Amino acid sequence: MIIRKLFKFEGAHVVRNCSSVRCRENIHGHSYVVEVFIESDRLDRGYMVMDFTLLDRVKLLVDSFDHTYSLWEGEPDDFKAFIRRYNRRVAEIPVSPSAEGYALLFFYLIDRVLLHTDFRNGESGVRLRAVRVHETATGYAEASRDDLALVRFTAADVRFSPGVRADWDGEEWWDALNR
Numbered sequence: 001m002i003i004r005k006l007f008k009f010e011g012a013h014v015v016r017n018c019s020s021v022r023c024r025e026n027i028h029g030h031s032y033v034v035e036v037f038i039e040s041d042r043l044d045r046g047y048m049v050m051d052f053t054l055l056d057r058v059k060l061l062v063d064s065f066d067h068t069y070s071l072w073e074g075e076p077d078d079f080k081a082f083i084r085r086y087n088r089r090v091a092e093i094p095v096s097p098s099a100e101g102y103a104l105l106f107f108y109l110i111d112r113v114l115l116h117t118d119f120r121n122g123e124s125g126v127r128l129r130a131v132r133v134h135e136t137a138t139g140y141a142e143a144s145r146d147d148l149a150l151v152r153f154t155a156a157d158v159r160f161s162p163g164v165r166a167d168w169d170g171e172e173w174w175d176a177l178n179r
């Protein structure tokens with residue numbers, strides 16, 4: 001069976017090197033919708049693949065991008081310095097913040113979150129199937145496991161500013177993603 005949970009964030013970015021001049025040469029934002037598809041061929045004791053309340057760290061992860069500037073590591077140093085200086089909430093990421101980049105990034109990170117989720121209600125074989133990131137009302141990108149071959153990064157390549165981390169109730173959950 002497949003279950004799906006929807007998350008939202010308001011994010012700011014520039015997508016360098018894309019075809020659209022508006023997108024590649026202007027800081028702008030979108031109201032993102034992130035759909036997380038999780039599957040299992042078994043059910044827990046509540047006849048669920050897993051309870052959505054167990055996705056609280058996924059919610060926190062997506063919320064870490066809310067009202068946050070997503071800063072691609074490929075930006076020039078002077079631009080990075082400007083963003084860091086004038087924004088409290090910055091996520092430094094190893095992929096360009098296109099919908100495709102976000103989908104790959106979220107797939108990788110949410111997969112790690114699920115790996116470290118403490119299942120105690122008979123859940124079994126819970127797997128992340130896909131992550132779909134809607135940048136607008138009419139377009140989305142979807143990543144699944146095979147698509148990770150397109151990129152190479154780890155959670156250590158994602159760095160949230162102190163202004164983002166201040167909203168966390170601790171750093172353990174994030175540090176765990178690198179183990």
Ligand SMILES: [Zn+2]
Nearest residue numbers: 015023028030
């Ligand atoms: Zn955009």
